Amino acid sequence: MNEPASAQKGGLYSALRFTGIPPSWLEKRPKLPSRNWLIFIGVVTSIAGLYVDDRRKCKKIREEYTAKVRHLAEETLGTQDWPRKVTVYSCRYPEDHDHERSMVYFKRYVKPMLVAAAIDYDIINGNQYGALTGKVSDDIKKRRRELAGLQKSHEEELNSFIPLPGDRTPAGKARRQLEGGTVIIGRHSLKEYLEGVSRGWSGSAKVVDQEEAFAETLSDDVFDDPLGPPPTQESRTPPGGSLLPPPELSRGSANGLFGPIRQAPPPPPPKMPTFHMSDDPPATLPPQSPIGLVPFTNHLGFLQVPYMIYDFFTERHRVLAGCKAGYAIAMGQTRPMTKKDLDFDIQSEGFIKGSWNKLPKRIKESKESYYKDLTKDVKIARELAYGEREPTRAERSHPPKTEVELRTQRLKKELKWKEDLEGWEVLRGDVCWDERFEGVLSVFVDPQEHGHSF
DSSP: OOOOHHHHHOHHHHHHHTTTOOHHHHHOOOOOOOHHHHHHHHHHHHHHHHHHHHHHHHHHHHHHHHHHHHHHHTOOOOTTOOOOEEEEEEEOOTTOSOTTHHHHHHHHHTHHHHHHTTOEEEEEEESSTTHHHHHHHHHHHHHHHHHTTSSOOHHHHHHHHSOOSSOOSHHHHHHHHHHHOEEEESHHHHHHHHHHHHHHTSSOOSOOOHHHHHHTTSOOHHHHSOOSOOOOTTTOOOTTOOOSOOHHHHTTOTTSSSOOOOOOOOOOOOOOOOOTTTTOOOSSOOOOOOEEEEOOOOOOSGGGHHHHHHHHHOHHHHHHHHHHHHHHHHHOOEEEOOGGGGGTTGGGGGGSOGGGGGHHHHHHHHHHHHHHHHHHHHHHHHHHHTTSSOOOHHHHHSOOOOHHHHHHHHHHHHHHHHHHHHHHHHHHSOOOOOGGGTTTOEEEOOTTOOOOOO
């Protein structure tokens, strides 16, 4: 005769059966998951473990370096003192459509150290190839004019209306820049920055309208070819012509309504100060602010996806590099910059997409396509302006560009193509080194260089 089920399953089952737990739960036996579930759980657990461990080490690194610079934020400033400020330079990475990538890298990995040390910063970011070179060059030439007394700085103009505390002269501003420093994000930014420094301290320092100067070099072959009969005075007004009365009526001739009108002579042009140092660049450069070099490699394209995955799980390496650079900048210890520093972050050039070398070819194809359509647009603009035909229904809904607008558009496109090619030449070549940099430029260094086991 069989024993009762409760006796076969033991006393624990008999005790739990009266607690209200469903019997089906007590009768289930645990078993291992299936093979597929074991693989899934193992992979997910490993990935999560790698991610959590990496972020834990990132936090540890930040806390370690933050503790080293926290004492700088506790120093007391005088009423006439200025807080330390650095200038951060970044530019568009080759073949990257996001021109703010370098700036985001700085804010994520270097900025926390500057904030911990109570160091302020200004960001100058080039949104196009060569834009940073032009910005640095223009700023230096402006500084040359201010030091020569030919142009007032913005701080001096403000101080002339509302006196403010502190030294706001160009010399005082230059001194604060020397005390602050310069931060360069990536090798590509270093190339554009040093090229801009060399250009700024070379040649003329006069103010030149770049667009106007470039417009004079463009030929008007597309617009010089007449595409129709010249307009007459009675029927139509030429493109860009004046809609004012004829000159003889505006001046008040003998047949005019009010008789002759005497016009005042035009005022003489304002006298511009003579700029003596424009054609005499300095043989030796004045002291320059020390440079903090921050390595930066940007992985782009499908072929570099494995590197992106690796970087995602090893963010501690970028955190360590950013903290070390920020620590060196905060401590302010420097050494002279030499030609050996021109190899800074040179391994990053091996990750630039191969399509970067085809930029001139792409620009050439864009120009050919644009000028092919421009001829048609000029013809349409002149036909409508001369009244040779009535606009179509589509042209009434969306009026085509006038000849003046087409000339403006062409100038902007040609100027952008020119700047892209110049920037391509700078980024494609080696880092610029002017012999005048020797003994003038310096770089921040880590005062306590040591290894880590992270």
